[in-house]
Each structure stands twice: as C-alpha cells, then as structure tokens.
Amino acid sequence: MEDDFAQWYTDIVKKADLADYSSIKGCMIVRPYGYAIWDLIKEELGKRFKETGHENIYMPMFIPESLLQKEKDHVEGFAPEVAWVTHGGKEKLAERLCVRPTSETLFCEHYSNIIQSYRDLPKLYNQWCSVVRWEKTTRPFLRTTEFLWQEGHTAHATYEEAQDETIRMLNIYADMCEKALAIPVIKGKKTDKEKFAGASETYTIESMMYDGKALQSATSHNFSNSFAKAFDITFTDKNNELSYVYQTSWGASTRLIGALIMVHGDNNGLVLPPVVAPIQAVIIPIAQHKEGVLDKSGEIKSRLSKTLRVTMDTSDKSPGWKFSEYEMKGVPVRLEIGPKDIDANQAVLVRRDTGEKKTVSLDFIESEVIELLCDIQNNLLKKARESLERKIYKAEDITTFEKIITENKDL
Amino acid sequence: MEDDFAQWYTDIVKKADLADYSSIKGCMIVRPYGYAIWDLIKEELGKRFKETGHENIYMPMFIPESLLQKEKDHVEGFAPEVAWVTHGGKEKLAERLCVRPTSETLFCEHYSNIIQSYRDLPKLYNQWCSVVRWEKTTRPFLRTTEFLWQEGHTAHATYEEAQDETIRMLNIYADMCEKALAIPVIKGKKTDKEKFAGASETYTIESMMYDGKALQSATSHNFSNSFAKAFDITFTDKNNELSYVYQTSWGASTRLIGALIMVHGDNNGLVLPPVVAPIQAVIIPIAQHKEGVLDKSGEIKSRLSKTLRVTMDTSDKSPGWKFSEYEMKGVPVRLEIGPKDIDANQAVLVRRDTGEKKTVSLDFIESEVIELLCDIQNNLLKKARESLERKIYKAEDITTFEKIITENKDL
Structure with a gap:
C-alpha cells in the first residue's frame, strides 16, 4: 500500500470478495460480502433516519426530459452525465427518459401534488435505490456509473426549518461514520462552484484516507425555495397565505465502503470495524480431525452466535490459509482452538487491528470476545483520528504552504 | 366492491395512501404507507431466505444487447418489452443496453467467472431491486412498467439439487403468504406455453381474489442446464470431470400488496393482517382536551410500543373522521379511550376484520391487544381459505363446466 495505493485498493476489492467487474462499462457487481457490509451501513443509517421521523418511499427510476429541465441549474449539472432511454420495446418514445442520476425533480413533482396546507409539512422522505451517472473514469465503490445510495428529500414551511434539517442530517452522517465506521470526519461547506446543482448551500463530511487524500463521504443540501419556485410547490400557511416550501436533500452511498477500505486497511487486507463487520469473529479449529475439536468449536459457535x-x-x-483469508476479509477477531486449548479450557483470540494474541478461559468466552470487539472498534477510531490530525498542517502564507507540501510526501 | 371491483381497487390504492401515479407512463410512486408494507414483506421473505443459506448481492441494472441475446428463448420472451438505453450523456453508445427486465443473463455471466469447482457450489444468491417491463396496460402493484421485487438465482451441481431448490423456494413463498399475508395459495406447474422464457419447468403459487379471479403471486423456475450451456458455466466435479451447472430462479414482487388488497379488503377499505401491518394498533383518545386523557393515552402507547x-x-x-381514516388504512386494532374509560380503568378495542368491540381492563392491555391481533391474523387466513374453497368447483365434462360457469356469476 505504501508503493502503489491505487493498486492495493483494487486488489483488496477483488481479493476480499467485495465486488467484481461486469461487462457493462463502469458498473460493478456488489458481491455478497460487500453487500453484507452495505446492509449493515443501511441498518445504521436507517435507524437514525427513523429516530428523526423520516419515512421510506420509492419513486420511479425514470425522469422525463422535460421534468429534468424544470430547474435550470439542476439540468445543467446533471444532463451531461445521464443515461437516456429512447425506446420501449420496439417503439420509439415520444419523449426521452433519463435514468435518475438523483431524484429531486421526481420528489418535487410529487410534493406539488400532495402538499396543500401547513398541516402537510414537514415531509421527511428517504429513498434507498441505485442511480446512474455516466462517468468517464470509474473505480469500484468510489466512482461507478451505477451506484447504490440513499437520497433524503424533505419539504418544510420555513428556511430555518430546512436549514436545521440540512445540519441535522449532516450530523447524523458524521455520527454514523464515527460510531459505526470508526471514521472521524471534518464537516464543511462547499464553495459556490462545488455545490450541488440547484442548491443554495451544500455541506459535506470529508474523511482522511491512508494516502493523505480527503474523500467526500456524504453531502447535505439546503435548496431554500428555488426548486419550489421551479416546480410550483406551494402551501397555505397558518395565516391562510400561499407560500413556497423550503427543501433539503442529502445522500450517502456505497462509496462509504471505499472509505472503510482506505481508512482502516493494511498490507494484509481489509480491516473492518466490528459494528459493520458481516463476520465479527471467525472460529478456526486447529487439528480439527482430532477427537472433540469440532464438537467444542461448534459449542463455542452456538454460544457466541x-x-x-x-x-x-x-x-x-x-489453518495458515484460513488465517490469511479472514485477515484479507478484515474479520475483527479470530478464535483459534485446538486439542491442547480444550484440555486447558481455553482459546486463543487474535485481533485483526494489531495482530495481538490473547489466551482466554472458555468460561468467559462471550464477554471476552465482546470486550475485545469494543476495544477494536475504539482503537480503530482512535488510530483514524490520530492519522487525520497528523495530516493536518497550518499554513499562514503561501510560502509556508508550499514548504509543507514539498516536505511532506504523504500530502 | 360488489359493483365495480376494479374501481374499488384503484380507490383503495389512492385513499389508503399506498401509491400515487407519476408522470412516467405506467410507473407508480410507492408512498410511505405502501412502502412500509413492502418493507415488512421483505423482512418476512428475507428471514426465510437467510435461514435457507441465501446471500444478497447486487448486479448492474443494465444488460448489453449481446448478453441478453445469448439464450434464445429468453431473448424472445423479454426483448419485446424492454426499455433501451442508447445514449450516455451526449454520446451514442456503441451497443444498446436494456434496463433489466430480470437478471438471469447477468447472473449467468458472473457465475461463469466465479464457479470453477464443485467446491464453489451451490451458489445461493438473491437480489432486491426494481425491474422494468414495457407494459401496454398497467395497474398499481398488479402490473406496472417498473416494479420492486426480489429475484433469487442459484447454481447447483445436479439437476436434482436444482429441482429441490425450485420446490423449496416455492414452498417458502407459500409459507410466507399463509403465515404473514394470511393468503392461502394453490401451488401448480405452468404449461409449456406459459412457463418462463428459458425455463425447463415453472412453478407458481396462485391466490384467489375476492372477485373470483386467480392472481399469480410468485414463481419458481428450474432451468436445468440450458442457461449454463448458453453461457458456458462449467465446473470440475468430484471425479475431476467438466460438467455444466444446473440453475434456478424465483421471484416475488410488490404485486403481493395488490393481493393483500384484493383478498382481505372490504367496502370500508384495506384490511391488513397484523404481521405485515405498518401500524398494528392505533390509539384514538376520546374528548382528548379533558384532563388526563392525553396522559393516559400516551402511557398506553409507550406500554404497547x-x-x-x-x-x-x-x-x-x-374521532369519527379518525375511525374512518384508520379503517381505510386497514389498521387491525383501534383502541378508544375517553374520560369514562379512564375512571373505569378500561379501554375499548375494535377489530378491523369484524368490527367487533370489546371493553378490556387497562391492567392487561398488552396481552389483550396481542391476543386480539393473533385472533385477527388467524381469522383472516380462515376467511380467505373459506373463500378460496367456496370458489372451487369440480367439472368432469365440458357441459358441467359450462353450467357451473353460467350459474355462478362470481366466477
């Protein structure tokens, strides 16, 4: 990873069975192990969305060309990179449909139909789906033509409420990254040039990769009432006056799996934080043909499960092959147990993050493994935070800036 | 519903906030209440898939035209009804891509890459996604251009194993329909003309709607090794000989929500079986401005929650408006509580399926509601089973057949 970080990344994606290439340019296959990580991320985000009153919904995957064009900035930003459907069966369509690159326009059309009064607000909707953006250069999880994500879309009575929601969701992303992915983030605001096409303000969380590059890990946008004006989404307020709604949108994608790889991974492969590890502990019986080994291992498995x-x-x-295999897959804890261990009523626990070994009594195996998992989760966050802080430099002027850049090759 | 069943159906979809129309022909918006039912169906199916060793995966949504054409029967069956992507951004694509109508071809390509030895078998994969079939006439949940579904795709070493899997999944669908949706089904085998494009055998579960029509509710296909031959999916067996794999696929969709409406619904709206009801009980405070009513209702809510x-x-x-609203939404149990009830330490429970009222003590409110929900779940299945059996007639010859059809107008 020190010599060729990009190659190391691609190797892990393949060797840890996270994803595979498909014959469709820029589209990847998310394999079961990768998808299981995504399912756990969905669970962590979904829980937080629900606690804050958001509901799931499903919109069509197609957007008519005329609908996409309703908001000027939005269409300029997205039209160059969408996939166009021109035929249904043998018939040429009267109007081209694009495969959604994001669904603001569809939500706006729906909101204009279902929102009438202040009593209908806020609308706090979220959608889990895949979107398509025709990318020139792609890399698994980081930038692909089609990717899995969630997109939240909300409508509010005032600008302030929309702004609160924008920041609330940014904080939810930051919280999930720290607590579940063990990835500390820096929150920030995008410049006018970098903000989302059509947004009034775009906020981002950025995380620090091992190679010193920042990765945009989720974004949250306040649209003010610009989409509402373009799509005529109005409501009667408490004073019986007609007013435009204020909207937000926010999204996070399978790119987070890319962040997990690049923040925690090492030269032995993936390193997963226990909260989002599809396998938290793997049991490897040693000399498993010997009497009693498989029975004992099975018993421990049912206790831990x-x-x-x-x-x-x-x-x-x-066993050596298995050790490497589960190290590559980033399984946080390996439990080794052989005939001698069984005689001594013990097992060996090996932690993936530091490689440390520890012999523990089988009497307390559940609490020993759980404690170790907590320790690993905390340690990964601590290490990632130190790495982030180590890579932050302050430059008061351009000369210092250039000097720092030249002297620190990991920047 | 007796006068115009089709109109009654569409009204429920709209009035119970299950779905809304979009501006894209034949595509619907699955609204939060409808999506919550789908999430519960997903949970019920997902649990059963996991217990039988299946893993989730995600394949690209696009299929290159040449890949779709590899299996002759399959392309003939699906090509006439697919949506074609011809442009990415401003560029015309060298090869058209279709939006997946189903993903056999993608799974086959992937299997041909990852299966080498008998040790790699079986592969038991499932995908949750949406698919697109360009339909001429559409109805919400029953037949739409885009719909949400799951598609299982498996690969096995022998025909027998594939056949076992095909039947196992058919039984899982039947079990889920009966236990979760309270819908009894009839299992059957499709004729050669009706079977899935490319399949050796297609099995189906059919359920009986209120109007006497059968609805195909899920299907399970055995492909034998025909796709394996077309896509060259081979493995080295235990005797070190090269052999083709045997495959299955099986799917169920949001059409199941349509079945729920048409099997259990009545003239007051939707009637949901408790297992898949997003709201299992609704508490309606009576005279809620009176002292203590909201406090007591809130207390009951936290106990039940x-x-x-x-x-x-x-x-x-x-209260009257609320009663109708939650009846329309099919909420299984309504709990009414007012000042007099509070004085008497009681509440009134009203069941959606029969309309029966029952006064119960607040001391045992949890167990009273749970018992009632179980009773409703069982009663809905019993009623649906009786309705199914009542609509089955035996005809030994064509004359009897014609006579039965003429005399029974609900057929």
Whole structure:
C-alpha cells in the first residue's frame, strides 16, 4: 500500500470478495460480502433516519426530459452525465427518459401534488435505490456509473426549518461514520462552484484516507425555495397565505465502503470495524480431525452466535490459509482452538487491528470476545483520528504552504 | 366492491395512501404507507431466505444487447418489452443496453467467472431491486412498467439439487403468504406455453381474489442446464470431470400488496393482517382536551410500543373522521379511550376484520391487544381459505363446466 495505493485498493476489492467487474462499462457487481457490509451501513443509517421521523418511499427510476429541465441549474449539472432511454420495446418514445442520476425533480413533482396546507409539512422522505451517472473514469465503490445510495428529500414551511434539517442530517452522517465506521470526519461547506446543482448551500463530511487524500463521504443540501419556485410547490400557511416550501436533500452511498477500505486497511487486507463487520469473529479449529475439536468449536459457535455474527471454518484448507483469508476479509477477531486449548479450557483470540494474541478461559468466552470487539472498534477510531490530525498542517502564507507540501510526501 | 371491483381497487390504492401515479407512463410512486408494507414483506421473505443459506448481492441494472441475446428463448420472451438505453450523456453508445427486465443473463455471466469447482457450489444468491417491463396496460402493484421485487438465482451441481431448490423456494413463498399475508395459495406447474422464457419447468403459487379471479403471486423456475450451456458455466466435479451447472430462479414482487388488497379488503377499505401491518394498533383518545386523557393515552402507547407497532392520533380531527381514516388504512386494532374509560380503568378495542368491540381492563392491555391481533391474523387466513374453497368447483365434462360457469356469476 505504501508503493502503489491505487493498486492495493483494487486488489483488496477483488481479493476480499467485495465486488467484481461486469461487462457493462463502469458498473460493478456488489458481491455478497460487500453487500453484507452495505446492509449493515443501511441498518445504521436507517435507524437514525427513523429516530428523526423520516419515512421510506420509492419513486420511479425514470425522469422525463422535460421534468429534468424544470430547474435550470439542476439540468445543467446533471444532463451531461445521464443515461437516456429512447425506446420501449420496439417503439420509439415520444419523449426521452433519463435514468435518475438523483431524484429531486421526481420528489418535487410529487410534493406539488400532495402538499396543500401547513398541516402537510414537514415531509421527511428517504429513498434507498441505485442511480446512474455516466462517468468517464470509474473505480469500484468510489466512482461507478451505477451506484447504490440513499437520497433524503424533505419539504418544510420555513428556511430555518430546512436549514436545521440540512445540519441535522449532516450530523447524523458524521455520527454514523464515527460510531459505526470508526471514521472521524471534518464537516464543511462547499464553495459556490462545488455545490450541488440547484442548491443554495451544500455541506459535506470529508474523511482522511491512508494516502493523505480527503474523500467526500456524504453531502447535505439546503435548496431554500428555488426548486419550489421551479416546480410550483406551494402551501397555505397558518395565516391562510400561499407560500413556497423550503427543501433539503442529502445522500450517502456505497462509496462509504471505499472509505472503510482506505481508512482502516493494511498490507494484509481489509480491516473492518466490528459494528459493520458481516463476520465479527471467525472460529478456526486447529487439528480439527482430532477427537472433540469440532464438537467444542461448534459449542463455542452456538454460544457466541446468540449475540454476535460468528462463522466457523471447518473446510479442509490449512489453518495458515484460513488465517490469511479472514485477515484479507478484515474479520475483527479470530478464535483459534485446538486439542491442547480444550484440555486447558481455553482459546486463543487474535485481533485483526494489531495482530495481538490473547489466551482466554472458555468460561468467559462471550464477554471476552465482546470486550475485545469494543476495544477494536475504539482503537480503530482512535488510530483514524490520530492519522487525520497528523495530516493536518497550518499554513499562514503561501510560502509556508508550499514548504509543507514539498516536505511532506504523504500530502 | 360488489359493483365495480376494479374501481374499488384503484380507490383503495389512492385513499389508503399506498401509491400515487407519476408522470412516467405506467410507473407508480410507492408512498410511505405502501412502502412500509413492502418493507415488512421483505423482512418476512428475507428471514426465510437467510435461514435457507441465501446471500444478497447486487448486479448492474443494465444488460448489453449481446448478453441478453445469448439464450434464445429468453431473448424472445423479454426483448419485446424492454426499455433501451442508447445514449450516455451526449454520446451514442456503441451497443444498446436494456434496463433489466430480470437478471438471469447477468447472473449467468458472473457465475461463469466465479464457479470453477464443485467446491464453489451451490451458489445461493438473491437480489432486491426494481425491474422494468414495457407494459401496454398497467395497474398499481398488479402490473406496472417498473416494479420492486426480489429475484433469487442459484447454481447447483445436479439437476436434482436444482429441482429441490425450485420446490423449496416455492414452498417458502407459500409459507410466507399463509403465515404473514394470511393468503392461502394453490401451488401448480405452468404449461409449456406459459412457463418462463428459458425455463425447463415453472412453478407458481396462485391466490384467489375476492372477485373470483386467480392472481399469480410468485414463481419458481428450474432451468436445468440450458442457461449454463448458453453461457458456458462449467465446473470440475468430484471425479475431476467438466460438467455444466444446473440453475434456478424465483421471484416475488410488490404485486403481493395488490393481493393483500384484493383478498382481505372490504367496502370500508384495506384490511391488513397484523404481521405485515405498518401500524398494528392505533390509539384514538376520546374528548382528548379533558384532563388526563392525553396522559393516559400516551402511557398506553409507550406500554404497547415495547412489543407492537403502535400510533396515536392526537390531531384536531373528530374521532369519527379518525375511525374512518384508520379503517381505510386497514389498521387491525383501534383502541378508544375517553374520560369514562379512564375512571373505569378500561379501554375499548375494535377489530378491523369484524368490527367487533370489546371493553378490556387497562391492567392487561398488552396481552389483550396481542391476543386480539393473533385472533385477527388467524381469522383472516380462515376467511380467505373459506373463500378460496367456496370458489372451487369440480367439472368432469365440458357441459358441467359450462353450467357451473353460467350459474355462478362470481366466477
């Protein structure tokens, strides 16, 4: 990873069975292990969205060309990179449809139909789906033609409420990144040039990769009432006056899996924080043909499975092969148990983040593994925070700036 | 519903806030209440898929024209009804891409890359996504241009294993329909003319709607090795010989929501079985401005919310309006509580399926509501089963057949 970070990244994606290439340019296959991580991220985000009163909805994947064109800045930003459907079966369509690159226009059309009074506000909707943006250069999870994401779309009675929502969701993303992904983030506001096409303000959380590059990890936009004006989304307020709604949107995608790889990974492969690890502990029986080893391993598996995501590898591969395999997959804890351990009523726990080994009594195996997982989760966040802080420099003038850049090759 | 069943159906879809029309022909918006039902169906199916060892995966939404054409019967069946993407941004694509109508071809291409040995089998994959089929006439949930579904795709070493899987999944669908949706089904095999494009055998579960029509509710296909031959998916078997894999696919969609409406609904609206009801009980405070009513209602809500999906309506609408609203939405149990009830330490429970009222003590409110929900779930299945059986007639010859059809206008 020190020599060729880009190649190291691609190798992990393939070797940890996270994703595979497809024959469609720029589109990837999210394999079961990668998808299981995404499912856990969805669970973490979904929980937070629900707690803050958001509801899931599903909009069509197509947008008629005329609808996409309603908001001037928005169409300018997205039209150059959309996929166009021109035929349905053998018939040429009267109007081209684009495959959604994002769904503001569809939500706006729906909101203009269902919002009448202040009693209908706020509308706090979220959608889990895939979107398509025709990209020239692609990399698995980081930038692909089609990607999985969630897009929140809300409508409010006032600018202030919309602004509160924009910041609330930015904070939810930051919280999820820190607590679940063990990735500390820096919150910021985009410049006018970089903000989302059609937004009044765009906020972002940025995380620091191992190679010193920042990765935009989620964004939250306040649209003020510009889309409402373009789509005529009005409501009767408490004083019986007609007013435009204020809107927000916010999104996070499978790119977060790319962040996990580049923040925590090492030369042995992926390193997953326990909260989003599809397998939190793997049991590797040693000398598994010897009497009692498989029975004991199975017993430990059922004990641990009551509260944890645990797997046991009883294949005929060698223990050494299995060690590397689960290291590559970033499984936080490996539990080794052989005949001698069983005699001594113990097992060996190996943590993925530091490689440290620890012999523990089988009597307390559940609490030992859980404590270790908590420790790993905390340690990954701590390490990532130190790495982030180490890569922050202050420059008061351009000369210092240039000097810092030249002297620190990891920047 | 007796006079115009089709209109009654469409009214419920709109009035119960299940779905809305969009400006894209044949595509619908699944609104939060409808989507919440879908989420519960997903949970019920997902649990069963996981228990039988299936893993989730995500494939691209596009299929290159040449890939779709690899299996002769398959392309003949689907090509006439797909949406074609011809442009990415401003560029015309070298090869047209279709938006997936189903993903056999993509799974086959992936399987041909990742399956080498018998050790790699079986592959038990499932995908949750939306698919597009260019339909001439559409109806919300029953037949739409785009719809949400799951598609399972598996690969096995032998025909027998594939056949076992095909039947296993058919049984899982049947089990989910009966236990969760309270819809009894009839399992059957499709004729050669009706089977899935490319399949060796297609099995179906059919359920009986209120108007006497059958609805195909899920299908399960055994492909034998025909796709494997077309896509060259081979593996080295235990005797070190090269062999083609045997495949299956199986799917269920948001059409199941249409079945729920048409099996259980009545002239007051939707009737939902508790297992898939987003709101299992609604609390309606009576004379809510009187002292203590809201406090007591809130207390009951928190007690019930520990195990159930409960909502409380404290809006300024009249109780009568609220009763109709939650009847329309099919909420299984309504709990009414007013000042007199509070004095008597009781509440009134009204069940949606029969309209029966029951006064119960607040001391046992949790168990009273849970028992009632179980009773409703069982009663809906019983009623649906009776309705199914009542609509089955036996005809030994064509004359009897014609006579039965003529004499029974609900057929």
